Amino acid sequence: MMSRPKKVAIIGAGPSGLVAAKTLLHNYPKGTFSPTIFEKGHEIGGLWPIEPRDTTTETTTPRQRPHNGFVDPSMPTNQSRFTVTFSDLAWESVIDGADIPMFPQAWQAGKYLQAYAERYIPKETLRLGHKVVGSTRETSGGSRPLWTIQWVLERDNEKGKSSTDEDVESETFDYLIVASGYFSTPYTPDIPGLPSFIEKTFHSSAIHTKEDIYLMLEKCGATKGGSGKLIVIGGSISGAEAASALALFLSSTSATAFQYRGYEVHHICTRPFWTIPYYLPYAAPQDDIQEKTVQFVPLDLVLHDLARRPPGPVQYNFGPVSQQQETKVNEYFLSLLGDQHAGYGNIGGGSRDGTNNTQPSLIAISDDYAEYVQSGSVRPTIGRVCAINRTQSGQANVDIKGPDGEMITLPNVTAIVTATGFTPFASLSFLPEDVLSRLEYSAEDSYFPLILDEKGTSNAGVPDIGFVGLYRGPYWGVMEMQARRVAESWYRADSEQGIQFSTEELKNKAQERQRMRDYKNADPDSRGQFPMGDYVGLMETFARDMGIPRAPLPGAGESLGPVLPTRYVAEGQGKPSMLAESHCALASLRDTLTYDSDASRTGLTRAIFRALHGIWNFSRVSSRYDGEVTGTARFSPTYPTYPKDEREYTYDEVKRVDITPRSLDRFIYRLGQTSAHSGEMQISILNSSSDVELGEAPQILHELRFVGPPRLEYEGSGREEYVVRAGGCMSSEDNNRRGFEHSYEYVFRLEGVAISSWECNVKYRKTRTDSYGHSDGGVNEWRRTVYRR
Numbered sequence: 001m002m003s004r005p006k007k008v009a010i011i012g013a014g015p016s017g018l019v020a021a022k023t024l025l026h027n028y029p030k031g032t033f034s035p036t037i038f039e040k041g042h043e044i045g046g047l048w049p050i051e052p053r054d055t056t057t058e059t060t061t062p063r064q065r066p067h068n069g070f071v072d073p074s075m076p077t078n079q080s081r082f083t084v085t086f087s088d089l090a091w092e093s094v095i096d097g098a099d100i101p102m103f104p105q106a107w108q109a110g111k112y113l114q115a116y117a118e119r120y121i122p123k124e125t126l127r128l129g130h131k132v133v134g135s136t137r138e139t140s141g142g143s144r145p146l147w148t149i150q151w152v153l154e155r156d157n158e159k160g161k162s163s164t165d166e167d168v169e170s171e172t173f174d175y176l177i178v179a180s181g182y183f184s185t186p187y188t189p190d191i192p193g194l195p196s197f198i199e200k201t202f203h204s205s206a207i208h209t210k211e212d213i214y215l216m217l218e219k220c221g222a223t224k225g226g227s228g229k230l231i232v233i234g235g236s237i238s239g240a241e242a243a244s245a246l247a248l249f250l251s252s253t254s255a256t257a258f259q260y261r262g263y264e265v266h267h268i269c270t271r272p273f274w275t276i277p278y279y280l281p282y283a284a285p286q287d288d289i290q291e292k293t294v295q296f297v298p299l300d301l302v303l304h305d306l307a308r309r310p311p312g313p314v315q316y317n318f319g320p321v322s323q324q325q326e327t328k329v330n331e332y333f334l335s336l337l338g339d340q341h342a343g344y345g346n347i348g349g350g351s352r353d354g355t356n357n358t359q360p361s362l363i364a365i366s367d368d369y370a371e372y373v374q375s376g377s378v379r380p381t382i383g384r385v386c387a388i389n390r391t392q393s394g395q396a397n398v399d400i401k402g403p404d405g406e407m408i409t410l411p412n413v414t415a416i417v418t419a420t421g422f423t424p425f426a427s428l429s430f431l432p433e434d435v436l437s438r439l440e441y442s443a444e445d446s447y448f449p450l451i452l453d454e455k456g457t458s459n460a461g462v463p464d465i466g467f468v469g470l471y472r473g474p475y476w477g478v479m480e481m482q483a484r485r486v487a488e489s490w491y492r493a494d495s496e497q498g499i500q501f502s503t504e505e506l507k508n509k510a511q512e513r514q515r516m517r518d519y520k521n522a523d524p525d526s527r528g529q530f531p532m533g534d535y536v537g538l539m540e541t542f543a544r545d546m547g548i549p550r551a552p553l554p555g556a557g558e559s560l561g562p563v564l565p566t567r568y569v570a571e572g573q574g575k576p577s578m579l580a581e582s583h584c585a586l587a588s589l590r591d592t593l594t595y596d597s598d599a600s601r602t603g604l605t606r607a608i609f610r611a612l613h614g615i616w617n618f619s620r621v622s623s624r625y626d627g628e629v630t631g632t633a634r635f636s637p638t639y640p641t642y643p644k645d646e647r648e649y650t651y652d653e654v655k656r657v658d659i660t661p662r663s664l665d666r667f668i669y670r671l672g673q674t675s676a677h678s679g680e681m682q683i684s685i686l687n688s689s690s691d692v693e694l695g696e697a698p699q700i701l702h703e704l705r706f707v708g709p710p711r712l713e714y715e716g717s718g719r720e721e722y723v724v725r726a727g728g729c730m731s732s733e734d735n736n737r738r739g740f741e742h743s744y745e746y747v748f749r750l751e752g753v754a755i756s757s758w759e760c761n762v763k764y765r766k767t768r769t770d771s772y773g774h775s776d777g778g779v780n781e782w783r784r785t786v787y788r789r
Helices: 015-026 106-120 194-200 210-220 236-256 299-303 323-337 339-345 369-375 433-438 476-491 503-520 535-546 576-592 598-612 732-738
Strands: 006-011 033-039 126-128 130-138 146-156 162-173 175-178 201-203 227-233 262-269 273-276 279-282 295-298 362-365 378-382 384-390 396-401 407-418 465-467 614-622 629-638 645-657 660-673 681-687 699-703 705-714 720-729 740-751 754-766 779-788
Touching (some): 006 146, 194 201, 194 384, 194 407, 236 262, 279 299, 279 323, 339 369, 369 378, 384 407, 465 476, 598 660, 598 705, 598 720, 598 740
Parallel strands (some): 033 126, 201 407, 227 407
Antiparallel strands (some): 146 162, 396 407, 614 779, 660 681, 681 699, 699 720, 705 720, 720 740
16 A cells, blocks of 8 residues: 655745745655745745836835835845756746846746746645744654644735734644745844944845835935934944945935935954855856957856866865865966955955954955945945944944954944844744754854754754755855755655665764764854855755766866756656756756857946946047147946846046046946847947037937956966957947047956956047038047046
8 A cells, every 4th residue: 555645844935945845746756745835924935035126106205115025026135046946946937038147036046946946836836825833843642753834824915024824824744944044034133232222223134225225224314415324333244235225325315416415334353264256257258269358257167166176076175264264265266366456355354465464354245336336435444343323413332352452442333233144043943842852953053053964964863854955145046955865855754754874874874973062162263254154065065965976067078067957956856847947958058158248248248337336547649739648437336227137327527627626527327138139248438518408318328348358368367367349339429429539448457356447549530521611531639548547
């Protein structure tokens, strides 16, 4: 007689809960498992919203936030679509190919999860609006344990808020998977004096859009034309994002009406950190290219490249970070990002080889943070906030203890943003006390709230509970591997006796839990950014332990390439439709890593545009004037004027003669999609001197067209630089109006991710005749401008 399916309760319908249910349903023979997903919300996705932010209700001075939740729908993921994915659903099956973003917005990630659920998870498996309030693990009678899950119904009312039906219902299951997430509750640090300033303190999860910041400043009593400091406390990714969001707001408002020019952004972080832009240089071997070239590809394709690991099987690194490891990491980032970027993108790093760092550096992902530091728009401080003292004016003085023990005070603080992360405790609150005790639960340690084995998926003392996605900084690929590990353990369990382990298995699990205890009790200053931060090691070790082969990259020869979920298809996923999804994603990856593809050109365009941000010294010579003109030019980010544009700068130029400012020129630089190829990006330069009072929109002067990939050259000192060339022509309408044909030639010299110098050469050719009917078709005038930091 065929045994009944094993019933599994899954708590949470975010990415970890969905992939757990899909794995149970599709990686094993039909009828092996019967999963049920409990989700307190009325939509799947967890923290990921499934609809874009509603911009129709936004005004310049909003009274309420236009979205709900910790994640802004328009926030881009900080890993590319090749990492934010599962092995058996390509993004091409969710969004039309030409419109797939390389870094999806949060709502698009939510749409991906929705499509994933529609394809793989029957509706009867989902219990939306079911809030789990408790559970018990019954072990009486000597039989295998059973789980009883208690829940209440969460109903939507007409105002969009939830109301709870207090009638508790329950059901019994064979197994339980905790997939309720790590980032359940914003964490506010316990700083002396902070409660007295709490109404002017905001968590970074509430600071995303300009409307959020307007509301924050309004609550804090900030005035247009006033002054004060906006302080961000906390490093890592969210700290850089919050500081950059504030700097963008101030830059945008200053560029229009000088409204908040008197305010400053200060960022306080407890340890050194590197800022990594979204696109990094990648020197991929190309058989048909003799000259050494470089591409700019998404950061995860570079950082997760298997070629970075020593030859042989990849080992998972877990434990405190040694000084030798930290030095090696700093040397790698220095070689990848370059000396110039390290000068303002390695905050608190000390010497450039990083050998004097006493703590492992954090990593922040941002396309603007380092440049905001370079331009003085963000002022970082390494230290720990030890007191906040509110003053009679309603502002505060913030005391900071530096690494050397020296105390400094930042006065006139108007608002505080805590970028101090989240805690997982609410996600575990439904578990019974006896189970939490066996899991060695720590209610005050968000770094290691539980002691687990099998790479964070289980504990041999309670083998019928599994964990998927319960670790800081979860990647979707690791969630999928964790789901496979849990499912495989339960698949081979005896239906009557439950899960049995061999002596060797129990020994290995005990050793792994002890390593976690040792790491938990180690000096906090030796801890890495994430407890399980070795993504490549995790993926490779999971795959090796479960016998999952790594798929080769199509057309890449012997190149190992990056670690991606679509390269690890489990044996149970051999259905043609699932394999087709993996093949589709890998084909898209091949295009991205091809030097002359649309994706490659888009990466270069984004990298160049990002690196223009900041302050430049320039010198200019031309055929019109004798001598050299010098001055400074500043690229200041502003909110894009049009939704179709992704980013925008104002370019302000101050010429100097005899050290005296002489004139001010202003242009607009925009990064947006080309009209010819949807998804491909281009840089447009516009003349901002149009008559705004008459309603004239800025006119496009020209658009940059890059000529070939970056080429390796050596500058005078022998240092490697990659040279990028671009051209452009003024629009025909503007040429006719001026009577000259303008052509532009650009040369950008890149060292790492930074532009070390660049030049713009302009040629003017007469296009209309004079009063005598004469026309000179030759080059009449020229201008050459060189920019350096």
